[in-house]
Amino acid sequence: MAHLINAEQVSVVLGARDVLAGVSLGLDDGDRVGVVGRNGDGKSTLLRVLTGEHTPDGGRVTRTRGVRVGVLPQADDPDATGTVRHLVVGDAEDHAWAGDARVRDVVSGLLDDIQVSVPGGLDAPLSTLSGGQRRRAALAAVLVGDHDLVVLDEPTNHLDVEGVAWLAEHLRRRWPAGRGALLVVTHDRWFLDAVCDETWEVTGGGVERYDGGYAAYVLARAERARVAQVTADRQANLLRKELAWLRRGAPARTSKPKFRLDAAAALVASEPPPRETADLTSTASARLGKDVLDLEDVVLRVPSPDGGAPRTLLDGVTWRLAPGERVGVVGVNGAGKTTVLRLLTGELEPDAGRVRRGKTVRVAVLSQSLHELAEVADLRALEAVERERREILVDGKPVSASSLVERLGFTRDRAWTPVGELSGGERRRLQLLRLLVHEPNVLLLDEPTNDLDTDVLASVEDVLDGFRGTLVVVSHDRYLLERTTDHQVALLGDGHLRDLPGGVEEYLALRAGVHAAPVGGVLPGVATAGDAAAATAAAGGPSAADVRAARKEVSRLERRLEKLQTSEAGLLARMADAAADHAAVTALDAELRAVVAEREQxxxxxxxAAETAG
Incomplete structure (x- = not known):
């Protein structure tokens, strides 16, 4: 396996802060690495150092001679000139690039909407494109190249669910097994799981390495935190014994170490947790009545971008939201997802049909932009929340705004930072908090994951877990949709709203034309058991004997899984108890790997078996 890039004791200092401090790591042919970490911790800096764009202040970076590197930076060049065609395929004739399967795949996967909806298509000047279209053109320009290493900084920005799925599939089959390397920074957790077999977490000036994608990273990090907590507990016990001994000492002897005693006590009290906690206790919501928000036979027309006849965005759509319902909305760009939210809030009125709102409904909207914070840009973060409300009831108990700000991940310093100086992710959290203190019972979120890192995304999801009202989430983040909502609906650009019993996978299948979808203004129901049985019979499904055998096998395997899970938990507990004994931990780790491997099988x-059993 060829070695591509190696970093030795790399350090980068920005201002008075060590962004990277003595980092050593490498990339080999065949590596697929995802980079995560909190905003501002140095993910993009690490990429720029490895690709040679930024010279480190200490250490060195070596690259194999002749290695071909393709880079998508985090920010595109707003002053880029030329056409889409020239950026992506240069001066190549159509017949030349169209004869390359990879180039054809990239152009169709990323630039179809430009070819169809932008005047001039691929010959359109870059200056006439939207920010999202320029971003996809820049990504296409990187992917058409024949690179040994592809480095992508936030490639899923401005991609919808379908685009993210296409990119994941492209990267999975781009190189033969064991060839080519991928290094990607992204906050899209589904994408990380889909394409990466190793995760690097940039934190505290260092880089922690984990095997596997996002799910494996979360599990491994949780286990590291648990073992660290065991060690910390033991250290705390030693400190408590030492403090007790100091207090028992003779007055003549303790007079001098009094400062040490107080300092030690303060040190223990001020020791921060391994990670910023960002959990907000469930906000008390006003009780919703039977009626929440209903669209009834709604027709909505919008002006055509080319000045022609108005385009029908919604055509006879009926959609009823129930109290406590949690629904995700997906759809192609321009299909009307944000427009539907504006109808629900009353900001827009339909051309036909009506929108009914329950008498007790209190709606809050988290918009895509951060313009709501412009008027409080000079206030400190805490003051911006206190301006909305100083205290709310949480589980029947009064909680101050300062406590809420802290629970949503703002340290004391950041709570007293002017809003205009906060990072994008911090302002997003502040925006959500300012909504929640008003105790809404209907929450509409329009692309809530913009500018949020994976830790903060998990925090926001924890907040939404405790929300007791009706929740509507419009997002291209597949992980967020599946994590926070109970079901999804789709706007496919044909004026209709369709239920997705199969979730995002069904949406992608519909977009790919794999399954025919019923058309109509009212959401179609889930297929009946009779329909499913008929479909199975038509497809030559399993016989009754096969089903019975499969069900027995399912029961047997479930019993085995329970035993393996018990063994795994026992081994983890023994490893924690033997954390100081390297030989014992090594032996237990070998046992654990064997158990985990069997459990996965x-x-x-x-x-x-479950698929056959039905």
Whole structure:
């Protein structure tokens, strides 16, 4: 396996802060690495150092001679000139680039809407494109190249669910097994799981390495935190014993170490947690009545971008939101997702049909932009929240605004930072908090994941877990949709709203034309058991004997899984107890790996048996 890039003791100082401090790591042929970390911790800086764009203040970076590197930076050049065609394929004739399967795939996967909806298509000047279109053109320009290493900084920005799925599939089959390397910074957790087999977390000036994608990273980080907590607890016990001994000492002897005693106590009290906590206790919501928000036979027309006849965005759509319903909305760009939210809030009125709102409904909207914070840009973060409300009831108890700000991940310093100086992710959190203190019972979120890192995304999801009202989430973040909502609906650009019993996978299948979808203003229901049985019979499904055998196998495998999970938990507990004994931990780790490997095999067998069992 060829070595592509190696970093040795790399350090980068920005201002008075060590962004990277003595980082050593490398990239080999065949690596697929995702980079995560909090905003501002140095993810993009790490990429620029490895690609040679930024010279480190200490250490060195070496690259294999002749290695071809393609880079998508975080920010595109707003002053870029030329056409889309020249940026992506240069001066190549159509027949030349169209004969390359990879180039054809990239152009169709990323630039179809430009070819169809932008005057001039691929010959359109870059200056006439929207920010999202320029971003996709820049990504296409990188992907058409024949690179040994592809470095992508936030490639999923401005991609919809379908575009993210296409990019993941492209990167999975771009190189033969063991060839080519990928280094990607992204906050899209589904994408990380889909394409990466290693995760680097940039934190505290260093880089922690984890095997696997996002799910494996979360599990490994949780286990590291648990072991660290065990060690910290033991250290705390030692400190408490030392403090007790100091207090028992003779007065003549303790007079001098009094300062040490107080300092030690303060040190223990001020020791921060390993990670910023950002959990907000469930906000008390006003009780919703039977009626919440309903669209009834709604027709909505919008002006055509080319000045022609108005385009029908919604055509006879009926949609009823129930109390406590949690629904995600997906759809192609321009299909009307944000417009639907504006109808629900009353900001827009339909051309036909009506929008009914319950008498007790109190709606809050988290918009895509941060313009709501412009009027409080000179206030400190805490003051911006206190301006809305100084205290709310949480689980029947009064909670101050300062406590809420702290629970949503703002340290004391950041709580007293002017809003205009906060990072994009911090302002997004502040925007959400200012909404929640008003205790809404209907929450509409329009692309809530913009500018948020993976830790903060998990925090926001924890907040939404405790929201007791009706929740509507418009997002291209597949992980967020599946994590926070119970079901999804789709706007496919044909004026209709469709239910997605199969979730995002069904939406992608519809977009790919794999399954025919019923058309109508009213949401179609889930197929009946009779329909499913007929479909299975038509497809030559399993016999009754096969189903009975599969069900027995499912029961057997479930019993085995329970035993393996118990063994795994026991081994983890023993590893924590023996944390100081390297030999014991190594032996236990070998046992654990064997148990985990068997559990994964049993889980895979269970999935196959369960599919047959029905």
């Amino acid at each position: 049993v889980e895979e067998a269970w999935l196959e």
